[in-house]
Amino acid sequence: MADDPLTVRPDPNSKLVGRAQGLYGSAGQTIISLIMDMSLIFTDGCYNGSSLSISGINRALNPVREIPIVGGTGIFRMARGFAIASTYSFNVTSGDAIVGYNVTVFNN
Numbered sequence: 001m002a003d004d005p006l007t008v009r010p011d012p013n014s015k016l017v018g019r020a021q022g023l024y025g026s027a028g029q030t031i032i033s034l035i036m037d038m039s040l041i042f043t044d045g046c047y048n049g050s051s052l053s054i055s056g057i058n059r060a061l062n063p064v065r066e067i068p069i070v071g072g073t074g075i076f077r078m079a080r081g082f083a084i085a086s087t088y089s090f091n092v093t094s095g096d097a098i099v100g101y102n103v104t105v106f107n108n
Helices: none
Strands: 002-007 017-028 033-042 050-056 065-073 079-091 097-105
Touching: 002 033, 002 079, 017 050, 050 079, 050 097
Parallel strands: none
Antiparallel strands: 002 017, 017 033, 033 050, 050 065, 065 079, 079 097
């Protein structure tokens, strides 16, 4: 389960614009991957009250990976697109990571 801050920049002290809430679990026997079902819920600015839903395989050990956007709410209702995830830091001891998402959204 995840309920993580969604910030403008990959810095925990950056401006908070929402929460990344959802779940992920281990997937794959030969390549370390996560299966993710996550909502990026916006609580600030013009996107306040809207969300994007991402769902798919996240090959977490790859420095850059693509995850599908499968929908959204509010201003992002019926959204489709993709998120490019990049790991900025990973603490092996705690399992904590800072991941940046560059999102491309197509609204119908």
